[in-house]
Amino acid sequence: MTYENLSEWSGFSIRSLEEKFHNLLDLEPPLNLLPQPLTEEVYLLIDGLWFGKRFCLMLYRRSKDKLLLRVSFMAKEYGSLIAKDLIALRSDGHRFTGAVSDGGTGVKKAIVKVFGHIPHQICMAHLHRQAVNALGVHPKDLNVRRLKELADWVWNIESKEALRWWKDQYHQWYLDNWSYLNEYRRDEKGHWWYIHKGVRKAARTLVYLADYSFEFLDHPLMPKTTNEIEATFGVMSTKQGIHKGLKRERIEGFLKWFVYFYNRNILSQRKNKKA
Secondary structure: OOHHHHHHHHOOOHHHHHHHHHHHHOOOOOOOOOOOOOOOOOEEEEEEEEEOOOEEEEEEEEOOOOOEEEEEEEOOOOHHHHHHHHHHHHHOOOOOOEEEEOOOHHHHHHHHHHHOOOOEEEOHHHHHHHHHHHHOOOOOOHHHHHHHHHHHHHHHOOOHHHHHHHHHHHHHHHHHOHHHHOOEEEOOOOOEEEOOHHHHHHHHHHHHHHHHOOHHHOOOOOOOOOHHHHHHHHHHHHHHHHOOOOOHHHHHHHHHHHHHHHHHHHHHHHHHHHO
């Protein structure tokens, strides 16, 4: 609702409403007491939502559970800051069988530091998107089209045998196209660069994907991706977009209060269902 609508509904002036909301955003919301999961296997989902270049909102959630365990704001996805969040989760009594995140080195280091070497699935959707974006939607060269087919095929891998077959296919493609990947140009000053940078990037990404995005083969309940968080990110982006004029500090306050009411609404719905 706009301030104009709220003013007509409540009888307060727009200036008075603005002051009340700004005072609220400067306060920390109350803590929601979140119940512990009933299942033995619990997987932590970690993902970041960037608000332009200003800051990143890190979100922590259990798989198959809409409750948000924690949100944190940082200028970059620093491993030290993520580790502090994970330590806070551990202190609150949360334990995890494994974790799913994007491929950021900060997240990987933080998980190892706090939870040791628990299974860590790198989000397949993130890496697949990186590879496909580097290749383009409709590659012209036949060999690049074949690499895109291999990239898309990763979604069909549901066994270690299929993964071995895929790795063999990729290895053969790499051998056949080694010269293509290493083609370069040199200018008059002696500077040189690779011609097929996008294909090289996609090839590196697929190697990383094959090594780190198939933990779920050993843990059937582990998600392949962090896509469960995307719907929440979509709602947050929409809400924040309505209030683009807010300063960064107040945007952070706004999102913290959003998370508070979001969790409270879920807990209320669960309570009503039990009743």
